[in-house]
Amino acid sequence: xxxxxxxxxxxxxxxxxxxxxxxxxxxxxxxxxxxxxxxxxxxxxxxxxxxxxxxxxxxxxxxxxxxxxxxxxxxxxxxxxxxxxxxxxxxxxxxxxxxxxxxxxxxxxxxxxxxxxxxxxxxxxxxxxxxxxxxxxxxxxxxxxxxxxxxxxxxxxxxxxxxxxxxxxxxxxxxxxxxxxxxxxxxxxxxxxxxxxxxxxxxxxxxxxxxxxxxxxxxxxxxxxxxxxxxxxxxxxxxxxxxxxxxxxxxxxxxxxxxxxxxxxxxxxxxxxxxxxxxxxx
Numbered sequence: 001x002x003x004x005x006x007x008x009x010x011x012x013x014x015x016x017x018x019x020x021x022x023x024x025x026x027x028x029x030x031x032x033x034x035x036x037x038x039x040x041x042x043x044x045x046x047x048x049x050x051x052x053x054x055x056x057x058x059x060x061x062x063x064x065x066x067x068x069x070x071x072x073x074x075x076x077x078x079x080x081x082x083x084x085x086x087x088x089x090x091x092x093x094x095x096x097x098x099x100x101x102x103x104x105x106x107x108x109x110x111x112x113x114x115x116x117x118x119x120x121x122x123x124x125x126x127x128x129x130x131x132x133x134x135x136x137x138x139x140x141x142x143x144x145x146x147x148x149x150x151x152x153x154x155x156x157x158x159x160x161x162x163x164x165x166x167x168x169x170x171x172x173x174x175x176x177x178x179x180x181x182x183x184x185x186x187x188x189x190x191x192x193x194x195x196x197x198x199x200x201x202x203x204x205x206x207x208x209x210x211x212x213x214x215x216x217x218x219x220x221x222x223x224x225x226x227x228x229x230x231x232x233x234x235x236x237x238x239x240x241x242x243x244x245x246x247x248x249x250x251x252x253x254x255x256x257x258x259x260x261x262x263x264x265x266x267x268x269x270x271x272x273x274x275x276x277x278x279x280x281x282x
Contacts, residue, residue, distance in 0.1 A: 181241045
């Protein structure tokens with residue numbers, strides 16, 4: 001059964017990637033690289049980990065998820081569509097004037113979005129507030145936040161990291177999409193934030209490092225995070241920017257660029273072939 005679950009989540013992650021490419025291609029703009037790198041994490045969150053109800057999206061006892069690197073929202077939108085929060089057809093109008101799905105998540109407009117994001121670092125700070133609110137209100141829900149490499153250069157992120165440790169927010173899980181690239185190139189060249197592990201531990205965090213494309217490791221990390229008491233947990237997920245599309249992988253140039261028609265067709269063909277290779281019902 002466990003193998004079946006992993007296979008199902010791999011297929012969902014591939015569907016999320018297909019939705020990302022569809023959305024960005026139709027918008028003729030957007031950020032595919034970091035969305036593709038986080039697809040496996042999003043699949044595990046929305047189809048295994050999070051306690052959420054599509055029919056009651058504002059349930060006060062639901063788990064919260066904040067896509068702090070808001071420009072990677074095509075991945076979030078694709079996951080929410082697959083989960084059933086809104087029709088998948090909305091992905092084709094991504095970033096169009098008047099459309100539901102704009103270039104950054106909007107909690108007031110989009111069902112399933114817990115926090116508007118765009119200014120890097122602010123989403124994670126809000127996630128810390130959500131986790132503290134749960135503590136103060138005696139609630140059991142957990143809060144998860146996804147932060148990017150480039151975003152981690154923001155001082156606000158480290159203030160929030162300090163805040164979460166001070167208040168012993170063991171109901172908070174930070175996930176760092178550690179693909180090593182940002183809009184201007186390699187993080188190590190622009191403003192090195194690594195190693196994350198020793199820095200986070202120095203701030204009083206529990207840290208787990210994983211392969212962010214390995215479903216089993218992602219699920220296991222979430223389980224371990226839940227068992228830790230008295231301190232927040234950070235999952236450093238080693239990923240590949242543009243994962244799943246050969247010509248986008250590990251290329252900073254695909255941080256914020258849409259594929260042309262030829263590239264779109266190649267990307268969709270590669271992802272579809274991979275999905276079919278997983279077997280079972282597609």
